Amino acid sequence: xxxxxxxxxxxxxxxxxxxxxxxxxxxxxxxxxxxxxxxxxxxxxxxxxxxxxxxxxxxxxxxxxxxxxxxxxxxxxxxxxxxxxxxxxxxxxxxxxxxxxxxxxxxxxxxxxxxxxxxxxxxxxxxxxxxxxxxxxxxxxxxxxxxxxxxxxxxxxxxxxxxxxxxxxxxxxxxxxxxxxxxxxxxxxxxxxxxxxxxxxxxxxxxxxxxxxxxxxxxxxxxxxxxxxxxxxxxxxxxxxxxxxxxxxxxxxxxxxxxxxxxxxxxxxxxxxxxxxxxxxxxxxxxxxxxxxxxxxxxxxxxxxxxxxxxxxxxxxxxxxxxxxxxxxxxx
Numbered sequence: 001x002x003x004x005x006x007x008x009x010x011x012x013x014x015x016x017x018x019x020x021x022x023x024x025x026x027x028x029x030x031x032x033x034x035x036x037x038x039x040x041x042x043x044x045x046x047x048x049x050x051x052x053x054x055x056x057x058x059x060x061x062x063x064x065x066x067x068x069x070x071x072x073x074x075x076x077x078x079x080x081x082x083x084x085x086x087x088x089x090x091x092x093x094x095x096x097x098x099x100x101x102x103x104x105x106x107x108x109x110x111x112x113x114x115x116x117x118x119x120x121x122x123x124x125x126x127x128x129x130x131x132x133x134x135x136x137x138x139x140x141x142x143x144x145x146x147x148x149x150x151x152x153x154x155x156x157x158x159x160x161x162x163x164x165x166x167x168x169x170x171x172x173x174x175x176x177x178x179x180x181x182x183x184x185x186x187x188x189x190x191x192x193x194x195x196x197x198x199x200x201x202x203x204x205x206x207x208x209x210x211x212x213x214x215x216x217x218x219x220x221x222x223x224x225x226x227x228x229x230x231x232x233x234x235x236x237x238x239x240x241x242x243x244x245x246x247x248x249x250x251x252x253x254x255x256x257x258x259x260x261x262x263x264x265x266x267x268x269x270x271x272x273x274x275x276x277x278x279x280x281x282x283x284x285x286x287x288x289x290x291x292x293x294x295x296x297x298x299x300x301x302x303x304x305x306x307x308x309x310x311x312x313x314x315x316x317x318x319x320x321x322x323x324x325x326x327x328x329x330x331x332x
Contacts, residue, residue, distance in 0.1 A: 007215025
């Protein structure tokens with residue numbers, strides 16, 4: 001778990017997205033610190049085995065308001081969201097509506113909240129150039145549905161009357177992640193695959209560093225009513241990241257340089273499959289549009305300057321830990 005000595009150490013924390021990749025690590029870190037953790041779970045979901053949980057729908061404003069009035073949490077850590085969808089309505093329903101209703105409930109029933117930490121995404125700003133990472137003063141110009149919904153949710157937080165912090169991570173990876181896992185799985189099978197993206201840049205953050213940043217910014221006065229990019233400080237290419245996975249495999253691996261147009265073909269195929277079974281897929285033309293950009297990089301300097309937080313895990317070490325976890329849990 002996180003080894004940070006700063007951040008939330010006690011008190012009552014209302015957590016959304018506790019069953020997800022980041023939320024699970026965050027919940028465990030909070031419990032280890034002695035916090036009283038109350039997780040919001042979807043209707044029909046089983047009670048949490050760790051900490052307390054309550055069943056309430058994000059579309060139930062009266063239920064959320066009642067929850068805030070009765071529980072009066074010290075902090076709300078809003079991690080829940082959706083990354084897969086077919087239409088903008090899917091992303092609005094999973095990212096915007098929950099945020100708007102949480103803010104409304106807090107304003108009506110618990111405006112004395114110490115801090116709302118809203119975990120957004122770098123995609124709310126859109127892509128960068130390979131020579132210049134994004135900084136907070138840049139214009140926000142998302143290019144696809146996910147980023148657009150994240151920006152709309154940010155506007156709801158920024159327009160509220162409650163103290164907030166917005167964090168915009170780059171690619172979050174580590175034990176338990178299912179998205180970057182596909183890269184590990186391919187390499188473990190002996191294939192290091194690129195679709196024209198080997199030299200394109202992106203920013204990452206190891207999951208425990210992400211958790212540390214959330215915990216630190218929640219209590220730091222320098223983070224109050226501010227938004228920050230969150231990354232490990234080293235933009236890198238997909239070639240560099242995947243080569244680190246290859247090194248952890250420790251065996252000869254075949255590199256496949258496939259043409260980029262296959263991404264569009266696969267994206268259309270994913271959308272066709274979704275139309276048949278109604279199950280949103282991570283890979284579609286929206287994601288293909290993201291992948292075609294030359295860079296998705298950001299600068300973490302403002303977060304470091306304002307809070308003193310700093311990343312502890314390099315991408316090489318993060319890949320090592322993730323690969324070991326996937327092996328230990330028999331995912332690969």
